[in-house]
Amino acid sequence: MEPQLAKRLAVSRTPLREAIRQLEAEGLVTSVSRVGAFVTEVTPQDLEETYAIRAALEGLAARQAAEHPDSGKGSVLRGILEELGQKTGNYRVYHEAAGRFHEAIFDLSGNKRLQAMYYALTQQVARLRTLSLAVAKRPEVSLREHRRIAAAILRGNASQAERLMRLHVEGALAILRRRIRRHGTKQI
Numbered sequence: 086m087e088p089q090l091a092k093r094l095a096v097s098r099t100p101l102r103e104a105i106r107q108l109e110a111e112g113l114v115t116s117v118s119r120v121g122a123f124v125t126e127v128t129p130q131d132l133e134e135t136y137a138i139r140a141a142l143e144g145l146a147a148r149q150a151a152e153h154p155d156s157g158k159g160s161v162l163r164g165i166l167e168e169l170g171q172k173t174g175n176y177r178v179y180h181e182a183a184g185r186f187h188e189a190i191f192d193l194s195g196n197k198r199l200q201a202m203y204y205a206l207t208q209q210v211a212r213l214r215t216l217s218l219a220v221a222k223r224p225e226v227s228l229r230e231h232r233r234i235a236a237a238i239l240r241g242n243a244s245q246a247e248r249l250m251r252l253h254v255e256g257a258l259a260i261l262r263r264r265i266r267r268h269g270t271k272q273i
Contacts, residue, residue, distance in 0.1 A: 086121045112209055129265055134252050136258040140251045142203050144189065147234055147250035149194035151243040158193045162235040165189055169231060173224040180215045186231055216264060217257040
């Protein structure tokens with residue numbers, strides 16, 4: 086309930102209400118009138134829809150990053166890959182760096198509309214990415230996939246960059262599907 090949460094967080098109700106509305110708009114919270122706000126449960130359908138959109142957007146971003154001339158993209162991608170390599174031991178910190186890798190590819194695509202579409206989906210993807218990376222050895226697998234994607238982009242091989250990115254996203258989706266089958270949506 087808003088009054089109790091506002092008091093607990095030592096904030097007024099107006100900014101709290103705005104924050105809840107923003108979380109609701111991002112699909113992370115569901116509000117029930119006179120009851121309160123609750124973290125939204127991710128259904129199997131939500132997962133499928135989100136990852137279908139993610140695969141399409143990220144595949145296109147990787148393709149366009151490979152096609153887009155940018156003399157600095159090598160140093161950007163290599164820097165993030167180096168950081169990722171140092172963080173595979175903790176999936177939570179790896180998750181943050183992995184998000185920067187994906188954001189960098191969207192930036193390197195040079196496509197502002199594509200970037201805007203991705204950022205609209207970012208919070209839902211981030212929530213699910215953390216869950217897929219929590220699986221044993223997934224950060225190491227993810228790092229190998231990121232390296233292959235970056236190499237294809239740097240070689241300018243657009244079709245391979247797109248294909249590898251889609252496979253990367255589909256691999257994460259497969260992990261999340263297994264997690265739902267094993268634990269149900271309450272755990273995701």
